[in-house]
Amino acid sequence: MGDFxxxxxxxxxxxxxxxxxxxxxxxxxxxxxxxxxxxILQISVVLYFVSVASKTGDATVxxxxxxxxxxxxxxxxxxxxxxxxxxAIVVGVATLGVAFTLLIAIYNRFNTLDEKELIDKFQ
Amino acid sequence: MIESHLPAYIALTFVLFSVLIPAxxxxxxxxxxxxxxxxxxxxxxxxxxxxxSYLNDGAxxxxxxxxxxxxxxxxxxxxxxxxxxxxxxxxxFFVLIHSHHIGKxxxxxxxxxxxxxxxxxxxxxxxxxxxxxxxxxxxxxxxASLSGYALIAIGEKPAPYAAFRYLIIGTAGGTxxxxxxxxxxxxxxxxxxxxxxxxxxxxxANNAVFAALILMIVGIGVKAALFPMHGWLPxxxxxxxSSSSALIAPIGTKVAAYILFRIILxxxxxxxxxxxxxxxxxxxxFAAIGILYGSIMAIAQSExxxxxxxxxxxxxxxxxxxxxxxNPWGFAGAMLHVLNHAVMKACLFMIxxxxxxxxxxxxxxxxxxxxxxKYPWTMAAFTIAAIxxxxxxxxxxxxxxxxxxxxxxxNSNWLFLAVILISSLLNAVYFFRILEKVYMRNPFKGQKExxxxxxxxxxxxxxxxxxxxxxxxxxIGFANAVIVSVLLGIYPL
Numbered sequence: 001m002g003d004f005x006x007x008x009x010x011x012x013x014x015x016x017x018x019x020x021x022x023x024x025x026x027x028x029x030x031x032x033x034x035x036x037x038x039x040i041l042q043i044s045v046v047l048y049f050v051s052v053a054s055k056t057g058d059a060t061v062x063x064x065x066x067x068x069x070x071x072x073x074x075x076x077x078x079x080x081x082x083x084x085x086x087x088a089i090v091v092g093v094a095t096l097g098v099a100f101t102l103l104i105a106i107y108n109r110f111n112t113l114d115e116k117e118l119i120d121k122f123q
Numbered sequence: 124m125i126e127s128h129l130p131a132y133i134a135l136t137f138v139l140f141s142v143l144i145p146a147x148x149x150x151x152x153x154x155x156x157x158x159x160x161x162x163x164x165x166x167x168x169x170x171x172x173x174x175x176s177y178l179n180d181g182a183x184x185x186x187x188x189x190x191x192x193x194x195x196x197x198x199x200x201x202x203x204x205x206x207x208x209x210x211x212x213x214x215x216f217f218v219l220i221h222s223h224h225i226g227k228x229x230x231x232x233x234x235x236x237x238x239x240x241x242x243x244x245x246x247x248x249x250x251x252x253x254x255x256x257x258x259x260x261x262x263x264x265x266x267a268s269l270s271g272y273a274l275i276a277i278g279e280k281p282a283p284y285a286a287f288r289y290l291i292i293g294t295a296g297g298t299x300x301x302x303x304x305x306x307x308x309x310x311x312x313x314x315x316x317x318x319x320x321x322x323x324x325x326x327x328a329n330n331a332v333f334a335a336l337i338l339m340i341v342g343i344g345v346k347a348a349l350f351p352m353h354g355w356l357p358x359x360x361x362x363x364x365s366s367s368s369a370l371i372a373p374i375g376t377k378v379a380a381y382i383l384f385r386i387i388l389x390x391x392x393x394x395x396x397x398x399x400x401x402x403x404x405x406x407x408x409f410a411a412i413g414i415l416y417g418s419i420m421a422i423a424q425s426e427x428x429x430x431x432x433x434x435x436x437x438x439x440x441x442x443x444x445x446x447x448x449x450n451p452w453g454f455a456g457a458m459l460h461v462l463n464h465a466v467m468k469a470c471l472f473m474i475x476x477x478x479x480x481x482x483x484x485x486x487x488x489x490x491x492x493x494x495x496x497k498y499p500w501t502m503a504a505f506t507i508a509a510i511x512x513x514x515x516x517x518x519x520x521x522x523x524x525x526x527x528x529x530x531x532x533x534n535s536n537w538l539f540l541a542v543i544l545i546s547s548l549l550n551a552v553y554f555f556r557i558l559e560k561v562y563m564r565n566p567f568k569g570q571k572e573x574x575x576x577x578x579x580x581x582x583x584x585x586x587x588x589x590x591x592x593x594x595x596x597x598x599i600g601f602a603n604a605v606i607v608s609v610l611l612g613i614y615p616l
Contacts, residue, residue, distance in 0.1 A: 018302075025295055034291055041295060045302045052309050081308070084258050088301060091265045095294050098269050102276055102290065105283035118284055 010051040017044035031106070031113045035099045042092040046085045053081035129173045130185040130198035130253050133208060136166045137246035141239050148235030156226060159238035160219050163245065167212040174205040178609065184255070192255065192315040199255035199317070202613035203389070206458065207252045207381045211374045214465045215245055217588040218373075221473045222366035224582055228480055229364040230277050237277060241370060244270040248378045257304045257314045260382065261297065264346070267378070268293050271371060278363040285358035292355050296345030303338030306331045320390050332391075333399045339386055340406065347379035349406065349443055350413030353436045357420075360432035365476030368428060372472050373465040376439045380461065384446055388615050393449045407447030411542040414440035418549035427475045427485035430553060431468065434512070437546060438464045444539060445527050453530030455610045460523035462606070463511065463599060467520060470508040470592040477501055477581040477589070490560040497579045500586055502561055504593035509554035511596045514547050519599035526607060 005012060017040055024037020059077050060068070068075040107113055110121055140162030148155040177183070182201035186192065200208075219241065226234050247267025254260050272293070276286035308314055310331045311322045326332050341352070348356045356376075360368045387396050387403070396402050417437025424430040438460070445457025478485045481498065495502055511520035524543060531540040580586060599606065 022295070025291055031287065038291055038294055042298050045298050045305065048302065049305050052305065081305075087258075087262060091262065094269055095265070095290070098272055099287065099290055102272070102283045102287040105276060106287060109280055109283065122281055 010054075011048070014044050014048045014051065017041075017047065020044075029115045031103055031115065035096065035103070038099070039092065039096060042088070042095070046088055046092075049081040049085045049088070053078045126173075126176050126180070126183070128185065129169060129176070130183065130200045131187070133166050133169045133173070133212070134198070134246055134249050134253060136162055136169065137242045137249060141242035141246060144239040144242060145235060148239070152232070152234050155234040155238040156219070156223050159241055160216070162242055163212060163216045163219050166245070166249070167209075167216040170205070170208040170212045173200060174209045177202060177205045193313045193318045196259050197255040197315070198253040200253065202609075203381070203384065204252045206610070206613065207377070207461070208249055210462050210465050211248055211252070211377065212245070214373050214469045214592075215241075215370060217592055218366065218369045218469055218473065221369065221476070221585050221588040223584050224480055225364065225366040225476045225585075229366070233277060237274070237364075240270045240273050244274060244370075247271075248374055251378055252381055255316050257307065257316060257319070258301075259314075261301050261304060264297055264300070264382075265294075267375075268297065268346070271375060274367040274371065275359045275363040277367065280362075281358070282362040282364075285355070285362045289355040289359050292345055292352070296342040296352070298342070299338045300342030303335040303342060306335035306338070310335070316385070316390050320392070323391060323395055327395060328398045330399075332395070336386075336391060336396060336402065340383065340402070343379050343382045343386070344406075347376050347383060347443070348436055348439055350409045350416060350436070350440065353413065353417075356436060357429055357432040360435065361426065361429040365428070365472065365479050368432075369469055369472035369476060372431070372435055373469040376435065377442070377461050377465060380439060380442045380446070380457075383443065384457075387446060388449075388454075403447045403449050407444055407536075407539065410440040410443035410447060411539055412440075413437065414444070414542055414546045415549070418546045418553070422549060422553045424553075425486060425488050427478065427487055427557075428472070430487065431471050431475065434550070434553070435468060437550075438468070438512075441523070441527060441543070441546075444542075445530060448527075448530040448534055448536065448539070450530050450533050451611055451614045452526050452533055454614045455607045456523050456526030456528075456530055458610045458613070459519075459526060459603065459607060463519040463523050463596070466592050466595050466599065467508045467511050470504060470589055470596070471512070473585070473589050473592070474501055474505045474508070477585050480585070481579065481581060487557055487560070490557060492561060492564050494561045497577070498581065499578070500590065501581055504589045505561075506558060507593040507596055509558060511600075513550045513554055517597070517600045519596045519603070522600060522603040522607075 021037050021041025021044055024040060025034055028034050028037060055074065055077055057074070059075055062076050062079050064070065103113060110118055112118060140158060144155050144158050147158060177200065185198040185200065187196050226237065230237055244267050247263045247270065250263030251260055251267060254263060272286045272290045275289060276283045307319060310326060310329060311319050313319050323332065345352045360372055393403065414437045417433045417440065421430045421433035421437065424433060441460050442457045445453040445460065475485045507518065511518035514520040514524045524547065528540060528543055531543065
């Protein structure tokens, strides 16, 4: 049982981060806090990909080396998840940029970023 | 020569014009809209030509840079993607022609960024449809979504808040989809859809595959506004500028529905989808609830755009229900409904834009019989589109519902059959109350009101696209047998 938790501790942290992110999105009333929750949610998925690709032992970066034949896969890290996550991080940054732009527009129009007050102002 | 590079050309046209519009728009802002029309017109011509050459020569796989999958990224131009690309690009072409006067009234001075964003959004949608790679799909999804949020935020006073809500829920959906892709990658070691589909039968009833399927359906379901995840849609469509809602409403949710089709029918296949739990039945039930919920909420609305937004939730339900039936008739009905609903909803949202331009509002309670005198052609187009939404023959909307009904009878699924019939009645309620106000004299008002009204039709640049789409509904209605025979040829099983 202990091995089930300790052996996969990276994944458990990822799951905890995912839950924190979802909690922030669903239950926080302040729009900035919602945005922070969104960022945590995205980062948890990034960490999931990165921890999937990690290898322990002698594994190294993907530079062809005569000492490590290519067919010995265990000697090389899989670079694909990392490159994918570079793109996902860029997407995340762009999303945050759009989100903060919208927040500025909301604040300029309604002078508040609290969800309850905003909904009151619409009615 | 053109044929072999066609999938890339369609997407690259939008890239080119999203750069050209800022370049020329900084010099002359009024050039932005014509450039956007030219760009989407070229893409529409490519995609119609591409679909015709698909019918002659069969499917096409385009490998970027000559790298063959699973190493490289590919665009897959088969029947399903060719059909969707054709529908969205042709509809976008007409909507962009129509947007000229709306742009001058609803977002003056912002034409250049607006049309550049519209091109980027179309790039995202075309890329989502054409790509054969799951991660590439996520990137295109985010391109389309981010420019979509910005487009929605250009609008009335509460529009940024509606866009922000959409951003939060939409990005959370996209992230869940990405997590699903991660599960699939760890299980199969590939991201290419065709490659992965070949490996999946060995992974029958694998827990990770099942979790990935659920995550993908939930993530994409948010974008498709599938019933419990539709909360962002009514506000976004209501507060956005009329041309944005006319652009996003017929296209955005359809593209998400396309991804559900691609994932469930092509990638996983019905058997693996239903291996652990009856997923198709469950999404069918959600779709059925969404159909009824959308129709009932649409009756309760007094604002035309908000009513059309709720009606969109209901109509996307038909498409997903056709998918959940998982038989050829249901598939053909859903595909035909994608085409019909894109044309009908674009036409109706464009008319709501014309009302806002001419009357300054689109409040149904203020509609009266003078509109019939003032806007005879607009109201004629509205009537055709509304009757088609209800589903009266020989208009297009009747036939898609007809094939869906054939699909439910094929599966002996009487519940869904009842839902389709009841929803058609509810559609009739919310459209006929407008037609009644416009075409019948109100007995509680004086006689002379209608006769004072002079003719004040919308400009030709708006009336021609609306009219062509309305006539298109009649043409699709009469040509339904041809279209359905093509669509049945696409069905994968």
